[in-house]
Amino acid sequence: IFVNKGISQRLISEVEERLILADVGIDTTSKIIDRLKDIQHKITPGNEQQVLDLLKHIVYEILRDGNFHLNLSQLPCVIMIIGVNGVGKTLTAAKLSKRFKDQGMSVLLVASDTFRASAITQLSLLAERAGVPLFKQKEGQDPSSVVYDALSLVNKRDIDVAIIDTSGRSHTNFNLIKELQKMRKVCERLIDGAPHEVLLVLDATTGQNAFSQAKVFRDNLKVTGLSLAKLDSSSKGGIVIAIFSELGIPVKLVGVGEGLDGLLTFSPRQFVEALFD
């Protein structure tokens, strides 16, 4: 009945199912289960709570060394918000701007999505709600020129943080990836150390494709962190474990709701608890 001394096969199957249903992915799930099997001599047969605690510990150990802080060591700080269509970039940009404003910093939101219908209006309304100034230009304008003009302004004024909201795009669209690269170069040219953060927004309800998104954006743009939006949904966002362990990108922010205060700093401890909830 008890194969593997400490853990029954039934329990291993249950663990596998739970992790896969949490979008952890089959490869990472196998690695976690292998690690569990390595330390199963520590497990009292039949003690399921102990197995759960060990699992939490294993996942926590994978995530704990990430750098969860936003890089504000150099001001003015420039943050680019990127990601595929509809994941929550615009709302995240607004949430982040409110967080910095509440901390007493002077913030500028930059509306560089000059493509999608009503993107600029949407961010204007959110900026107004957040009480943060918005830099915007004409729809249809080259987003790089919007970034150029916005950051030229940052250099003249006493602005601490510039948050650049970008338009959604598929990571499989080569031209749109190039467009982001061009915007990144503008940041590098105009402001020392910019962009200090390139945050990739992922929708927590996304499955294994999130890994592909992270890999492509990282390989082409250097991503400094993830913002995991919509974690208030029923999805667990387990794919971020693989993204950190294999691509080295830590989660820095978590989006939990439509309100401007629905933004949390990533806590591996809380994430692990919720994962096995």
Next chain:
Amino acid sequence: NLTSKFQVIFKKLRRKGRLNPKDIQEACRDIKLALLQADVNFRVVKEIIANISKKAEGKEVMQSLTPGQQVIKIVKSELTRIMEGGESDLNLSPFPPTIIMLVGLYGCGKTTTCAKLGYYLKQKGHSSMLVAADPYRPAASEQLKILGKRIDIPVYTGSEEGSPVDIVKSSKILAEKEMYDFLLIDTSGRLHIDEGLMEELRLMKEEISPNEVLLVVDAMTGQEAVNIAKTFNEKLDISGVILTKLDSDARGGAGLSINMVIGKPIKFVGVGEGLSDLSRFYPERMASRIIG
């Protein structure tokens, strides 16, 4: 991908001469991995593998000179079969307008799809009115208005203070009076676990008796796709699904899983941000995409 993997596996199996059930089990493990990688739901995968392994142990495979190809054929036809059921055309109303409600999670593409659907129907010679029934998201009605203008299709936005249900009720009266062929309703994003917002949709459906309630689902949705679809289906008895953003490299296992679990057909797929980027759903193409 699975096809090339199978070529390798079965090549070395062929050298052994006849296949035995253990070889089939090994192939099934690879199929399981491929399906999970494609975001097919874990429990759906179990059921599919059970069906496939039965068929794969039959003599078409065991005595075939190309067993790998045979197994791939079985997998493809099994996936296609799952996605083929149900009425994939739009349910039309005997008297205009045919009313279609678009519902779904945040950011899955409802507003864009609403306009795309209007354009698709226009190309077929039907008139539509789009309804911006999302008073919550900043600039949502402006977004639909702009899209409508691009394709010269009227957009009803209702009064500023109107609740979504009120907006939709008045839009129906107008659409009946003006005799539009279709009334296409864009609703706000919501979580399936938000009882209040799900109730709002149920009330809306009760008020206007739509001919279609289409669940819009992002093709990159992971394992929760099944729970999301189940909940929407329980509360609204949806009539079909639109799978969006298939122009990415998302394999779209969510679509298969939803089909399997709630048995409602995928009627359209979104394949880009442009208003002409909506096409009919082809189960066989989707099956190939999922296998990878």
